[in-house]
Amino acid sequence: MMHRTRGLQPIFAGETMANGMMNEGIPETPALAGAGERFEGLSESLFEIVWRRRWTVLLASVAALAAGVCYIQRATPLYRSTSRLYVEQSMPRILRDFEEAALSRSTNYLYTQAELLSSTPILAEAMARGDLERLQTFAPSTNKMMSLRKRLDTVVGKKDELISVAFKSPHPEEAAHIVNTVVDAYVTFHSQRKRNTSAELLRILTQEKTVRDKELNERLQAMMDFKQKSESLAFGANQDSNVILRNLERLSMVLTEAQLATLESKSFYAVAQKMADDPTGLRQFVEAQRARSVYVTAATEATALRSELKRLQRERADYLHQLKSDAPAIAALNVQIERLEAQLADLDKGFAVSQLAVAAQEYEANLEKEQELAKYFEQQRQQAVQLNSEVAQYTVLQSGYDQTRKLCDILDERIKELSVIEETGALNITVLETAEPALEPCEPEKAKVMAMALALGLFAGTGLALLREWKDQRLRSAEEISTLLALPVLGAIPSVRALRNGSAGHERRIQLDPDSREAEAFRTLRTAVFFGAPKDEARRILITSAAPGEGKSTISSNLGIAMAQAGQKVLILDTDLRRPMQHKIFQLDRQTKGLSAVLAGQMSLEEAIERTGEENLHVLTSGPDVPNPAEMLNSESFARILEQVTARYDRIILDSPPVIAVTDPLILAAQADVTILVLRAESSTRRVSMQARESLASVDARVLGVAVNDVRHKAGRYGYYSGSGYYYYSYGADGRKKKKRERSVADDRTEAPAGALSGNGEPAESAPESPQTMARGTGLWRGGPQAASRDDE
Known part of the structure; x- marks a missing residue:
């Protein structure tokens, strides 16, 4: 009886279906490629996965x-000691009054000072002054200078612009001593450097002052001699109305400024030449002259390189606490540090050369400007002489004298300032916080x-x-199974608990314990089958599984009992001719009668069908073992038997072997109206389940849906029996309704006449045995508690 029907929406066991409303058909077999795509899109939340693997x-x-x-x-606990410094950027002024305002604080200058604190001259002075080599902190190190440089941390504050000098050591007193010694060496170095610079400038300015004083005396003597010789000047000279003389006076002032600029550039060039061999000192001197923009080059590259060098040194110091000195990571850092140090050295050399070139160019430019102004001044002077020889000559003498006197006054003021700096050092470094031994370790x-x-x-x-x-390929949830196989989940059977008498009884649980949650689950499966397809299109129901041990025989027997209890005439046909189970479930003899005996012509169909303890339920066992089960099931004789039992019963349940194991279920699926695939929760795998689905699809089987077996109560994964708020009702001995922690689907029984086998093989009426009577059988379902509905396969 082969039927094609329209598609059916998935029906899950937990859904409530109204009485009398039948779905119009059975789902067609979809393309399995689409199922695979939907499975790939299926994803559980990370929380669910983590909770499931929470013990991991x-x-x-x-x-x-x-x-x-x-x-x-x-x-090893490390103690950190820190000292904080305030470094004011200032250098000796050369000539101009506005140079002091130009010495504004700059970030580059502070970073330069921070790098200077960890430079070799400062650290060498600290090692010698504080006798640091004998400290226990440096005992494990062979190169104590390198160890001090790696572990010394100098940082410029981002908001306060203070320099922090810190050192970590297992010995807190030594850490504080090391920091204070380094700071003292830095202050001494800075003071000595400033004295040397001031002394050089003082020498140059003193020489220039001597020359200018001599010139001033000569100009004064010339004025006095000219005034004595010229009687017209005895009563003074009115120069305010003479334009030429006023221009001459203004030109004289401009020439004076040019001479000062030439002197300044000459002095700067001389100091730069003196400091050419000391790039660090030259850089400090140049950075201090912020007003002289022509002398300043962009220090961004040097600052970036020094910051990167400092970061790598700190990273290497951190690695040395955890790794050996010959570790690959430390070797790689050493290579990067050496490369940056070489770049800084090359940058400093280039800086010194470029600064000397710039200073020389400026000096030459200022000298040329002075010479040009002197020529123009001489031209104006000659014009003034021609206009008024004596007044003009005197004015020239007066202007030259005033010019020289102003220059001498400026030189005298600068010499006095430099003399004070040379004597006192004029230190611009303030130690705000001295390092103290730490009370608690920082690491x-x-x-x-x-x-x-x-x-x-x-x-x-x-x-x-x-x-x-x-890596776990097991199927876990009804949604996953439905999406993977593109099939509805008809029901979920929970793990079967042992009966009160200690026996498992899972094969006939719906008969022996009708009020249990397992029995309710089988009734739910029955309801899903009833409403999953019209009766005439689902009379031959094939129950199979993907692999052995998934509970297909248990579901076959309990589903048959549930349908019989609903008033259906049911025949359980054990078509598993290789490892049959129904004769064990119902305690029948298959060695003398059964399906194989009927197919072999040894007995009639009526003689082979046996009664059970349940009204309307009969069983046709597999019969004696045969060497060719597949051929027998594919024979015309078996097809005729199916036609005969289909005409006599409302439902025929075919208990077949697993799909993956043999070809028998594929033969049966082609002859059955619908097929139910049984999968075991947390046991069936994706690959095997998909193989079973594809095998059924290859014979155009009408798969009604999936029955999920052995759903554990604690899993909380399927939603049917895991405390999700569903209940079912049963009646106690007193007839009162009791509410239990399950959900019940309406019994939805279809009225049909009940009967047992008569002499001609037709079903006849027979009083059903009670569950209590069936439980008192001789040794039936004895033994300890078992896992869920697992076949003895």
Whole structure:
């Protein structure tokens, strides 16, 4: 009886279906490629996966925390001492009054000072002055200077622009001593450098002052001699009305400024030549002359290189606490540090050369400007002489005298300032905080280590959980099964608990314990089958599974009993001719009668069908073992038997072998009206289930849906029996309705006449045995508690 029907919407066991409303057909077999695509799109939330694998995440977190505790206990505590400095940017002025205002603080200058604190001259002076080589801090190091440089930390504040000098050591007193010694060496170096610069400038300005004083005396003597010789000047000279003389006077002032600029550039060039061999000192001197923009080159590249060098040195110092000095990571950092130091050295050399070139060019430019102004001044002077020889000559003498006197006054003022700086050092470094021994260690930071350990443990645990989830191919949820196979889930059978008398009785649980949640699940499956397809299109029901041990025989027997209790005439036909089970479930003899005997012509069909303890339910066992089960099931004789029993019964349940094991279920699926595929929760795999689905599709089987077996109550994954708020009702001995923690689907029974086999093989009426009577059978379903509905296959 082969029928083609329209598609059916998925029917899940938990859905309530109104009486009398029948679905119009059975779902067509969809393209399995589409099912695979939908499966690829199926994804559980990360929380669900982590919760399912929570013990993996918990163990990984505990292991990480234990590792963190061990690290804290074994790590050497380090104490940090810090000193804070305020460095004011200032250098000796050369000539101009506005140079002091030009010495504004700059970030580059502070970073230069921070780098200077960790330079070789400062550290060498500190090692010698404080006798640092004998400290226990440097005892394990062979190169103590390098160890001090790596572990010394100098940082410029982003908001306060203060320089912090810090050092970490297992010995707090030594850490404070090292920091204070380095700061003292820096202050001494800075003071000495400033004295040397001031002394050089003082020498140059003193020489220039001597020359200018001599010139001033000569100009004064010339004025006096000219005034004595010229009687017209005895009563004074009115120069205010003479334009030429006023221009001459203004030109004289401009020439004076040009001469000062030439002197300034000459002095700067001389100092730069003196400091050419000291790029660091030259850079400080040049940065101090902010007003002289022609002397300043962009220090951005040098600052960036020094910052990167400092970062790499701190990173290498941190690695040395954890790794050996010959570790690959430390070797790679050493290569980068050496490369940056070489670049800085090349940059400093180039800086010195470029600054000398710029200073020489400016000096030559100022000298040329002075000479041009002198020529123009001479032309104006000659014009004034021609206009009024004596007045003009005197004015020239007066202008030259005033010019020289102003220059001498400026030189005298600068010489006095430089003399004070040379004597006192004029230190511009203030130690705001001296280093003190730390009372508590700064490393390891217990809270930080434990937080990182916990985060690492959670991350690793989650990764392991995801890995295990990815490798686990078992089917877990009804949604996953439905999406993977593109089939509706007809019902979910929970794990069967043992009866009160200690026996399992899972094969006939609906008969022996009708008020149990397992019995209610089978009734739910029955209702789904009733409403899943019209009766005439679902009379031959094939029950099969993907692999052995998934509970197809148990579901076949309980589903048959449930349909019989609903008033249906039901025949359970055990077509598993290789490993039959129905004769064990109903305690029947298959060695003398059964399907194989009928097919062999040894007895009639009426003689082979046997009664059971349930009204309207009969069983045709597999019969004696045969060597060719597939051929027998594919024979015309078997087809005729199916036609005969179809005419006599409302439902024929075919209990077949697993799909993957043999070809028998494929032969039966082609002859059945509908097929129900049984899968075991947390046991059936995706690959095997898909193979079974594809095999059924290859014979154009009408798969009604999937029955999920052995759903554990604690899993909470299917939603049917996991405390999701559903209930079912049963009646106690007193007739009162009791509400239990399950959900019940309406019995939805179809009225049909009941009967047992008569002499001619037709069903006849027979009083059903009670569940209590069936439970008192001789040794039936004895034994301890079992897992869920598992076949003895």
